[in-house]
Amino acid sequence: LDLPTLADVAAGVCESVALGLSQFGIPARWRPRNDIEVDGRKISGTGGFFSGDVLFYQATILVDMNPARMLQALNVPAAKLAKRALDDAGARITSLSALLGAATPSIGAVHEALLGGLERRLGIVPEWGTPTALEEDLARRLHDEEIGTDDFVAEIDSPPDAAGHAARHGAGGTIEAWVRREGVADDRIREVLITGDFFVTPPRTVLDLEAALRGAPIAEIRERVEAFFAAAQVGVLSAGAADFAEVIEEAAGAAVPA
Structure with a gap:
């Protein structure tokens, strides 16, 4: 596939999915960055x-849903609704059942439509198979030694209470940062937590950036962030080094709760 960047992948896959869904008679369209x-x-x-x-690329298709229950489970932040001038996140969402009623396709038909869209748009032809013994063994080991452990699940903790906080909401998504300071002059980063609604690859980039900033002088945040991005070969679809630097600088200078 001639899709060298994550932005190219998002465009190709989303256009393929929209093409597949359109066979049900609905005007599905890709909306950059990553929605249909x-x-x-x-x-x-x-x-x-x-x-x-x-x-690794994944997606969800809303075949049927209960908007109230979904929003209660997701706990959509008020800032994210305000960004889209919405009082109710349900006004932003639809489903195949809401659009097609009694003509809603089966899950199997949805699968076939999506595979057809991928084949027509990207030339991807699926090859069905079953996991090999080697793959099953590797999956078990990864679960037992990494992703199934409590340490992995708790790797990203809740933001510390005694931390400055800042958030930036823009076309590239939302970036939030919490910063705890240390040092005699309170002029260094003790730790930083970064979260948000943005695309970055490889997956550990944010954790590595957080680690790289521990102990850094507050005055050098921008320099350190830009150097990290330049050296780490980071692929970012929606935000860049300057966006991260700005929100971390703001959090580092924010008042800390008493």
Whole structure:
């Protein structure tokens, strides 16, 4: 596939999914960065990353839903709704059942439509198979030694209470940062936590950036962030080094709760 960047992947996959969904008679369209919409309402969200020469990309298709229950579970931040001038996140979402009623396709038919869209748009032809014994063994080991451990699950903790906080909401997504300071003059970063609604690859980039900033002088935040991005070969779809530097600088200078 001639999709060298994550932005190219997002465009290709989203256009393929929209093409597949259109066979049900709905005007599905890709909305950059990574959504698929029907008449301005989201029906699919996507995301992915590169790990070496491997691409992992995933998406959801809303076939049916209960908006109230979904929003209660997601706890959508008020800032994210305000960014889109919405009082109710349900006004931003739709589903195949809401659009098609009794003609809603089966899950199997949805699968076939998506595969057809990928084949027509990107030339991807699926090859069905079953996991090999080697793959099953590797999956078990990864679960037992890494992703199934409590340490992995708790790797990203809640923001510390005694931390300055800042958030930036823009076309590239939302970036939030919490910074705890240390030092005799309170002029160094003790730790930083970065979260948000943005695309970055490889997956550990944010954790590595947080680690790189521990102990850094507050005055050198921008310099350190830009040097990290330049050296780490980071692939960013929605935000750049300057965006991260700005929100971390703001959090570092914010008042800390008493």
